Amino acid sequence: MWWWPDRPPSRAATTPRTWRPSAPPPAAEPETEPFYMTSSSIARRAGGWPAAIVFDLDGTLVHAAPDIHAALNRMLASHDLGPLDLEAVTLMIGAGPAKLVERALKALGETPDEARVLALTDDYTPLLAEQGQKLCRLYDGVEGTLRGLAARGVKLGLCTNKPEAIARQLLVHYGIENLFGAVTGFDAARPRKPDAAPLLASLDALGVGIESALYVGDSITDVETGHNAGVPVVAVSYGYSKTPARQLGADMV
Incomplete structure (x- = not known):
């Protein structure tokens, strides 16, 4: 039976917690694949x-960063903006398309209002779908x-x-x-x-x-x-x- 020894914190903890399992964990499998964990x-x-x-x-x-980067730069180019390099765009990923566009505009020196961010996000999203999985x-x-x-x-x-x-x-x-x-x-x-x-x-x-x-x-x-x-x-x-x-x-x- 799956069991958590106590409730998880309601907000992010400052250090990883120590878990106290109620039973010995399953035996290890050979870790043949270089994923973060098996x-x-x-x-x-x-x-x-x-x-x-x-x-x-x-x-x-x-x-997915290479495809996101390609689609974002296509959108920016259509507005005579950019381009941004892959490393910069990679660090902008993680909070959704609108936040990505907002971060990109700020990186290019703008202080965009919500209407501009939403308008450019509407331009970016279909380009991301069109980009597909060409590079990821x-x-x-x-x-x-x-x-x-x-x-x-x-x-x-x-x-x-x-x-x-x-x-x-x-x-x-x-x-x-x-x-x-x-x-x-x-x-x-x-x-x-x-x-x-x-x-x-x-x-x-x-x-x-x-x-x-x-x-x-x-x-x-x-x-x-x-x-x-x-x-x-x-x-x-x-x-x-x-x-x-x-x-x-x-x-x-």
Whole structure:
């Protein structure tokens, strides 16, 4: 039975917590894939197998920065702006399309108002969909880890600030869409991460409570999302965060 020894914090902790499992963790599997962790090491960190694991997308499962960079620069060029380099754009990723556009405009010396940000976001989003998966890739070991978790009966969800249609397009492209019982992307009618609503929507769709779930992401936005929802968070050691993973306040790294 899956069990958390105590409730997760309501806000990001300053240091990773020490977990006290009620039973010995599952035996280790050979770690043959260079993912941030294998399915067994998730269980070793958490003290057992969760009923559900919800993942962030960009910077966690998929290295999507090159396509985001290409689409953003196409949008900027259409307004006689830019270009921005890949490194700069990569560090802007993580809070949804509107925030990406706002950060890009500020990097170019503007102080944009909300109307300008929304107008350019409307121009950017279809270009991102058109860009598709020309340059992105799954991180090493992701597919094997997801399939291993699903084979053990762990329900999988996706919670991202990326528009949901584009997120689903990525999953279909890589042939892993059938592994996910819930996909929650950006919806104008719902607050975006770090609000708890998108993650709670994913868990509702999976039929799993917060006490039986885990959230995996790469940024402070993801850590805050999990803690706002009352769900423990694993921070991956790669991705797009400016801050090192061990300084994000996640429950596990």
